[in-house]
Amino acid sequence: MASIGSVPIHRAAGQAQGSEGAQITQRTIPIVIAHRGASGYLPEHTLPAYSTAALLGADYIELDLVSTRDGQLIARHDNVLNLTTNVAELTEYRDRQTEKIVDGRVIRGWFSEDFTLEEIRNLRAIERIPAVRPANTRFDGHYTVPTLEEAIAAIQALQTMLTRDIGLYIELKHPTYFDRIGLPMEATLIDGLRDSGYQEAHHPVYLQSFEVENLRRLDGMTDLRLVQLLGDSGQPFDVQAAGGSLTFDAMATADGLLEIATYADGVGPEKTHFLIPRNDSGNLALEDSSDFVALAHAANLVVHPYTFRAENQFLPVALRTSPDATELGSAAQEMAAFLALGIDGFFTDHTDIGVAERDRYLLRD
Numbered sequence: 001m002a003s004i005g006s007v008p009i010h011r012a013a014g015q016a017q018g019s020e021g022a023q024i025t026q027r028t029i030p031i032v033i034a035h036r037g038a039s040g041y042l043p044e045h046t047l048p049a050y051s052t053a054a055l056l057g058a059d060y061i062e063l064d065l066v067s068t069r070d071g072q073l074i075a076r077h078d079n080v081l082n083l084t085t086n087v088a089e090l091t092e093y094r095d096r097q098t099e100k101i102v103d104g105r106v107i108r109g110w111f112s113e114d115f116t117l118e119e120i121r122n123l124r125a126i127e128r129i130p131a132v133r134p135a136n137t138r139f140d141g142h143y144t145v146p147t148l149e150e151a152i153a154a155i156q157a158l159q160t161m162l163t164r165d166i167g168l169y170i171e172l173k174h175p176t177y178f179d180r181i182g183l184p185m186e187a188t189l190i191d192g193l194r195d196s197g198y199q200e201a202h203h204p205v206y207l208q209s210f211e212v213e214n215l216r217r218l219d220g221m222t223d224l225r226l227v228q229l230l231g232d233s234g235q236p237f238d239v240q241a242a243g244g245s246l247t248f249d250a251m252a253t254a255d256g257l258l259e260i261a262t263y264a265d266g267v268g269p270e271k272t273h274f275l276i277p278r279n280d281s282g283n284l285a286l287e288d289s290s291d292f293v294a295l296a297h298a299a300n301l302v303v304h305p306y307t308f309r310a311e312n313q314f315l316p317v318a319l320r321t322s323p324d325a326t327e328l329g330s331a332a333q334e335m336a337a338f339l340a341l342g343i344d345g346f347f348t349d350h351t352d353i354g355v356a357e358r359d360r361y362l363l364r365d
Helices: 047-055 091-095 134-139 148-162 176-179 186-195 213-219 237-241 256-258 293-296 331-339 352-365
Strands: 002-004 007-009 031-034 058-065 073-075 098-102 105-109 167-172 205-209 225-230 267-269 345-348
Touching: 031 047, 031 352, 047 058, 047 148, 073 186, 091 148, 098 345, 148 186, 167 186, 176 213, 176 237, 186 213, 205 213, 213 225, 213 256, 256 293, 267 293, 331 345, 331 352
Parallel strands: 031 058, 031 345, 058 167, 167 205, 205 225, 225 267
Antiparallel strands: 002 007, 058 073, 098 105
């Protein structure tokens, strides 16, 4: 039993499991998922970003994983290393820049699969979106790129220190791409989690993907909970690569959600496309809120929309506090609108704001 403020609660991690047949509760305790750590305040996917998120109250820490050339899993949102590390500045790796097609897109850069873990350890993290988060650039070059094992060890140490569960919310990035180049990641992930004590459905772990077939494979490999991510347009890449017709929009229908429930326990929809759209003025069109949450709950799926960010640039117009895109706006009001729909958790770059708004939601009648 844990508590939020003066309200005693059970951790939400064990409250709802779709494909196992458990019932979604009327008043689920929404979980706050630290999107790539406390990425609003520190460069994403660094141990300090994970630690800060835990200290700010996150229930789960999101880890995005890609593979190195020697099959090691490292925490990066993309396999394109120059987006989030200083690799482009290192003369010894200048010849590694190349052009590849990843998930149907031509990309030029430095790629994780062209580096061994030993070489990755020479890199340092940088802020991914410096124009929006200039304050975070003061940390550029200070932090290493963590492995899966290092991230888990840090989070488990924080659990001991804080005497509460801190879950893992893990995505294997570009699974079809990595399969095709001979670096499948699923077995390595499951083995690593099992070695760290995570293997049962009640353990505080979610595994997520925008693709379908890797989730189906994972469903046959583990009892850990699975989440189907839904993009705001197009198709899962594995479906596209196979010439299939299934779209994310079709997956969000009543029938589509029932199909998802045959292999997954939850869904992670893009928030404005599937739940509350924005109108022509750039504000939340509350009157056009969808019945997605009700349909997902009817299929016994939890709903964890993404991503809530606090900078004015990302907020509805009415919730911006100034013309400065980098300043923080009224993100709590946006979160409140989505919590009112009955969501079971949400991803945010600003853990402290998310936790405070979730706690206020729980205290309301």
